[in-house]
Every structure is written in structure tokens, then in C-alpha cells.
Amino acid sequence: MQLNYAVKTLLGPAYGSPIEHAQVLPVKSTLELQKRYLVFINKDKVGLQILPVDGNPHKTCAIVCHPNGVAGMALSYDGRFAFTAGGQDRSVVQWKINLGALEAAVSLGGEDLTPFYGLVSGGREGKFYRELEDYFYYSQIRSQGIDTMETRQVSEHICLSELPFVMRAIGFYPSEEKIEDMFNEIKFSEYVETGKLIDKINLPDFLKVYLNHRPPFGNTMDGIQNSFNVLGYTNSEGKKAIRREDFLNLLLTKGEHMTEEEMIDCFSTLFGLTPEGWKSEPAATCINGPEICLQKELPEEITAEIFTTEILGLTLSDSSEQLIQ
CATH class of the missing domain: 1.10.238.10 (EF-hand)
Incomplete structure (x- = not known):
């Protein structure tokens, strides 16, 4: 018998972009094996993480190493230095690894749930x-x-x-x-x-x-737009769009698809056609049935912007990338 289940999902270092390369810091003695450290780079930063990862934000730190992008990283044989190579800036930078500063940050960050409270708004x-x-x-x-x-x-x-x-x-x-x-x-x-x-x-x-x-970098407009680029067609305005009938069919047939009842219930809640927290009833949402309601409420063409702001009711931030609920 084969068992398929996730062992554990933990929040790793999140500094604006995913980790691109990582190495475990070398040790010089068996005593140092009791505590290991991970050195990593992402798009433009080099950082340090205490192992094992447990989601504590104080157990990691990072600093910008190459503003225009980092191309690679290497460690010295004794684990005292990290070397990063830039892409466009054509430079190599040597970084002295200060484990004591990171350990101090962990101590000052508190114990139990205290470090995790700082990860939620307020x-x-x-x-x-x-x-x-x-x-x-x-x-x-x-x-x-x-x-x-x-x-x-x-x-x-x-x-x-x-x-x-x-x-x-x-x-x-x-x-x-x-x-x-x-x-x-x-x-x-x-x-x-x-x-x-x-x-x-x-x-x-x-x-x-x-x-x-939860998504470490939040919900972004780019992610939604990429989906429409794949699933949609180019309309008369040069934007990627999905026809209303195709949009509803995708919800009913693709991926973790909905039943028709679930779909009607979701749209009834999104459009305010049923009291919040109650299951929608076709008779309560539209006299002529749910299909006519969807024809009335949904536009013929749905773009990423319409889906985000008019259907989901999310607000775009000033950067037009981050979505605000």
C-alpha cells in the first residue's frame, strides 16, 4: 500500500522573490553539526537561514548584493565567507558571514508564537x-x-x-x-x-x-494576467479575454472544477444576490432562473481586470501588481 501525504509545509526566506540557489554552510567540527545554516540568493539578495526551517521570520536575514540581479554564489571551504557574482554589473563581492548577529536577532525576536504574530497585519x-x-x-x-x-x-x-x-x-x-x-x-x-x-x-x-x-508573495495581478494569457484570446482592444460561455465552462470542467450548484452559489454571493452566509436559492436570486442571472451579471468578454475588480471585487494597489481584499 502506498501512502501519499505532505510531511510539512514551512515558510522559508521570502524577500520579494523565490530562492534561486542555496548551499548549506560547511562545518569544521562535529560539534558544529548540532546547528546548521543555509546561505541562499534570490533575484538580487544574499541571505542566511538557521536550519531547520520552522517559519520563524527572525531565523533568516538577507541583504541586497547586486541591485541589477545576482548570477551565482559560492562559499569558502571554511564557511566564513560567501561570494556572489553579479550579472549586468560584472562584479564579484565577498561577504563575511556573521552567525552571531543572526542568533542575536532570534533571541530578541521572542519565543513560542511571538515571532509569528509579526507576520500578520497589526x-x-x-x-x-x-x-x-x-x-x-x-x-x-x-x-x-x-x-x-x-x-x-x-x-x-x-x-x-x-x-x-x-x-x-x-x-x-x-x-x-x-x-x-x-x-x-x-x-x-x-x-x-x-x-x-x-x-x-x-x-x-x-x-x-x-x-x-498562504502565498508568500501575496496575490498579484501578474499571476491572474498570466492565466488569461494562456486561456484567453486577443480581443478587438488587444487585450486577452475569455468569452462568458467559455469562462463558465472552464469553471465546470477544468482543474478542481465546481458543480453547477457551487458555481451559482459563488456568483450569487459575489454579486450580492443572496444574504451573506446563506446558501443561494435560484428562486431567491432570479425569477427566471440562475442561467439568466449569469447572462445578466457577467459581460460577454471577461478580461483579467474585469475578473479581478468587477467579479472578485479586489482592489489594485498603486503599483497595479498587489491585490487588496
């Missing part, structure tokens, strides 16, 4: 975390029945089945495959030590799962 006392707490504990009420008259069971945990609903409530919409990875990661988190599967999660662990699985 930190521990901010609006985002307060809303997360509200959604987390509301999911306990929801799972026990909103209208039940039975005595409620107060707990610090929620069932794993509630995890995707809370994720979506705070603005993260993972694919079904990623949700399955999250489930397996939590289920098997203590299996080696105890031989038992976990079927619930508390708020601190939920926060770590969220931070480690």
Missing part, C-alpha cells in the same frame, strides 16, 4: 488577529449547530473539517489539494511519537498552518 493586537479569533471560535458554535438548545462544549480546538472554512473566512482560498495537504500534515504530526492521528487543531497551531501555507 500583530497580536491588530484587527486581523482579532477577526481570526472570532472566526475560530464561531466555527465551534457552527459545528455544534447554530440553533441548538443543547449545552455547548467549550474547547480550545476546532475539528479539522472546519479548517478550510476558517481559512476562507480570513481571505485565504486554498485548493482542494492544498487542503488535503493541510489535513494530512496535522493528522500525522504526532504519529511517529504516539502512533495516533490528530483530528483537531488549536488556535496557535492554526495560525502557524495559515502562515506557512
